[in-house]
Amino acid sequence: MEKETCTFSYCKKPEVTEVDCDLLIMGGGMAGCGAAFEACRWANAKGLKVVMVDKAATDRSGAVAMGLSAINTYVGENKVADYVKYVRNDLMGIIREDLVFDLGRHVDDSVECFEEWGLPIWKKGDDGFSMDGHQAIAAGKKSLKDGGTPVRTGKWQIMINGESYKVIVAEAAKKALETNRAATGMAQNHYERVFIVKAVMDTNGKNVAAAIGFSTRENKIYSFKAKAMLCATAGAVNCFRPRSVGEGMGRTWYPVFCAGSGYAFGMQAGAELTLMENRFVPARFKDGYGPVGAWFLFFKAKATDSYGEDYCTNKEYFDDAVARYGDYAKNMGTAIRNHLMMRAMKDGKGPILMGTHTAMEILAKNMKEKLGEKEGAKQIKHLEAEAWEDFLDMAIGQASLWAAKNIEPDKVPSEIMPTEPYLLGSHAGCAGFWVSGPGDLPGTPEHYSWGYNRMSTVPGLFMSGDVVGASGHKFSSGSHAEGRMAAKAAIAYILDNPDYKPSPKMSLDEIAAELYLPFEIYEKYKVYTTDPGINPNYIGPKALQARLMKIADEYFGGCATWYMTSKTMLEEGLRLLDMLKEDANKMAAKDLHELLRCFENYHRILSVEAHARHILFREESRYPGYYYRGDFNKIDDVNWKCFTNSKYNVEANTWEFKKVPYVQMYP
Ligand code: SFD
Ligand code: AMP
Numbered sequence: 001m002e003k004e005t006c007t008f009s010y011c012k013k014p015e016v017t018e019v020d021c022d023l024l025i026m027g028g029g030m031a032g033c034g035a036a037f038e039a040c041r042w043a044n045a046k047g048l049k050v051v052m053v054d055k056a057a058t059d060r061s062g063a064v065a066m067g068l069s070a071i072n073t074y075v076g077e078n079k080v081a082d083y084v085k086y087v088r089n090d091l092m093g094i095i096r097e098d099l100v101f102d103l104g105r106h107v108d109d110s111v112e113c114f115e116e117w118g119l120p121i122w123k124k125g126d127d128g129f130s131m132d133g134h135q136a137i138a139a140g141k142k143s144l145k146d147g148g149t150p151v152r153t154g155k156w157q158i159m160i161n162g163e164s165y166k167v168i169v170a171e172a173a174k175k176a177l178e179t180n181r182a183a184t185g186m187a188q189n190h191y192e193r194v195f196i197v198k199a200v201m202d203t204n205g206k207n208v209a210a211a212i213g214f215s216t217r218e219n220k221i222y223s224f225k226a227k228a229m230l231c232a233t234a235g236a237v238n239c240f241r242p243r244s245v246g247e248g249m250g251r252t253w254y255p256v257f258c259a260g261s262g263y264a265f266g267m268q269a270g271a272e273l274t275l276m277e278n279r280f281v282p283a284r285f286k287d288g289y290g291p292v293g294a295w296f297l298f299f300k301a302k303a304t305d306s307y308g309e310d311y312c313t314n315k316e317y318f319d320d321a322v323a324r325y326g327d328y329a330k331n332m333g334t335a336i337r338n339h340l341m342m343r344a345m346k347d348g349k350g351p352i353l354m355g356t357h358t359a360m361e362i363l364a365k366n367m368k369e370k371l372g373e374k375e376g377a378k379q380i381k382h383l384e385a386e387a388w389e390d391f392l393d394m395a396i397g398q399a400s401l402w403a404a405k406n407i408e409p410d411k412v413p414s415e416i417m418p419t420e421p422y423l424l425g426s427h428a429g430c431a432g433f434w435v436s437g438p439g440d441l442p443g444t445p446e447h448y449s450w451g452y453n454r455m456s457t458v459p460g461l462f463m464s465g466d467v468v469g470a471s472g473h474k475f476s477s478g479s480h481a482e483g484r485m486a487a488k489a490a491i492a493y494i495l496d497n498p499d500y501k502p503s504p505k506m507s508l509d510e511i512a513a514e515l516y517l518p519f520e521i522y523e524k525y526k527v528y529t530t531d532p533g534i535n536p537n538y539i540g541p542k543a544l545q546a547r548l549m550k551i552a553d554e555y556f557g558g559c560a561t562w563y564m565t566s567k568t569m570l571e572e573g574l575r576l577l578d579m580l581k582e583d584a585n586k587m588a589a590k591d592l593h594e595l596l597r598c599f600e601n602y603h604r605i606l607s608v609e610a611h612a613r614h615i616l617f618r619e620e621s622r623y624p625g626y627y628y629r630g631d632f633n634k635i636d637d638v639n640w641k642c643f644t645n646s647k648y649n650v651e652a653n654t655w656e657f658k659k660v661p662y663v664q665m666y667p
Helices: 030-046 080-090 097-104 107-116 133-138 165-184 261-268 293-297 315-331 334-346 356-392 396-404 475-496 508-515 517-528 541-555 567-586 592-617
Strands: 015-026 050-054 068-071 158-162 190-192 194-201 208-215 220-231 283-285 352-354 414-418 461-463 642-649 654-661
Touching: 015 030, 015 261, 015 475, 015 508, 030 050, 030 165, 030 220, 030 475, 050 165, 050 194, 050 220, 068 293, 068 475, 080 097, 080 315, 097 475, 107 165, 107 475, 133 158, 194 220, 194 261, 194 508, 194 592, 208 508, 208 592, 220 261, 220 475, 220 508, 261 461, 261 592, 283 334, 293 356, 315 334, 334 352, 334 414, 461 475, 508 517, 517 592, 541 567, 541 592, 567 592, 592 642, 592 654
Parallel strands: 015 050, 015 220, 050 190, 220 461
Antiparallel strands: 068 158, 194 208, 208 220, 283 414, 352 414, 642 654
């Protein structure tokens, strides 16, 4: 296939801006905002320039854009070592315990900052009943920092009034960047609606010298040159065909705008990935994708099959799970809960129902017994409001779906089911990059630390949040804290390498030609057909995405195959994906929005390819309930209780894989 090039013969050349800084933060989400807040504290005094770039408006960007109703990682009165065990159990025994312990010992400081910055956190009332964040503030309840008692849903989760969570966290980051402009004289160091496309290596062949991207609002492209970079651009969604269809297609649980840009960026730079075979398949309220945690943990609701049986207690299913997956099944982690639900569904016992109505009835009865009829009814009204608000704070679509389906959750149950797979490292998943740990924890094996906390295997390239592998269950608070830890280490790296001057391998003209190639292709061939949407000379972003999601869904263990795959299926899917990667050279875009979609889909292709190749490499089913290797449908600790690491060579389009020893640091 003739390789297309851009000579700006058909499309207008964009304005090209080169930005010079010391630390570049890619992504303005939880990790990115944590990084900006922390980096400026250390950079200002040294006159170091910190820049943050976000593809969206930072106040409402990333997974927390809509808000959240709980912070899922707050250690508080618990032991950090217990947090490590909880994460290890839920992620089937293989995690980087140094990274998880390090996060556990820092996360609460971020949560206490959030409260100081104005996030209303629920507190226990003197009567033992919960007060929502606003009531607690009005009642003068102590802050967490001063020993206030949060309302816990589970052992690690606390309730918040989180509709404006992201706005509050973004404000602190933007204020910090403002102080850095004052300290360094930079005119601008916060770029919104700029999409980072690619890493440009340094002529020294070791460092990433520049991150290149384009504005999604004006014909402008950017080359951000930096001495160190911090990638915080979240995971990947819509690599697999979603369960939502037609006009509902934009509805997913993890946000559609997470396109795996972080995975693609690190892979292009040659950074090592780990456990990229992992994925998260959450159980969610059907079609609305509303989360279930608060219902299970706070409202103590039960999920059953349509015959009223709790599938997690079905002896046949459980014994079979123990036979195949050993003691891991007994931990009843998120994956195994999914696995048992799918057994019931495959036996035709669906729909699976969340007993929201029963939960509310039981709560009402307890309240009235404890507080009497009048006060009890008042408390119930408050709790019901919270139950519905749980979604309004986080998954608004669920509330409108309840209305659309005439469902009154206090009267009837709601259907739940496993969604399509998501690639992420911050929630109950652990797919991401192999990074250095803090190195100070007793029992840390040598191969876990190489100098700068959260630095990848590429010098000067740091990772945080979803893109850090082998350390899930960080959630919003942990991602923020991890951004802070990585940023502090990145500043140390910059100060330790004062002579490094980034010199990108690509010229600004080459960068412009590569980023605007889809425009050139579209303008060059659009007149060939009567409908520019259908043209044999190029492929539009929608078509590219549909083909990608179909391949992944049918060959890499999507919903279509009940998450089942195998060597033969993976190899056929990868053959087709290689052809799609070739077709991506013919991506065409008619406007900036399509240009964004084109490169997002290219990032998804690289992310799901890494995912499928890792599943092919690990010859067992480590995460039953998330995916299954039909040819190795068991857990094999003898051969596979280890990390699976890979390195992609973008020039040669080749992959290296290796096993890396897992070390248990906390008994
Ligand atoms: O219900 C580019 N999460 C929950 N965490 C909690 O603590 N409590 C909850 O209640 C949680 N719930 C929940 C959660 C997520 C979602 C989507 C729902 C419900 C519906 C998880 C957390 O939100 C998650 O762990 C963190 O937000 C992850 O942080 P981080 O920083 O890794 O990702 P981000 O916040 O999405 O930010 C990414 C940023 O990158 C930008 N970006 N910028 C430039 N160029 C590119 N190419 C870019 N690509 C991405 C984005 O704009 C964004 O700013 S519940 O499930 O449990
Ligand atoms: P979710 O709403 O599924 O994203 O879950 C939110 C939080 O609740 C996460 O910390 C989950 O690990 C936890 N969680 C969800 N469901 C359960 C359950 N059935 N048992 C224990 N913890 C759960």
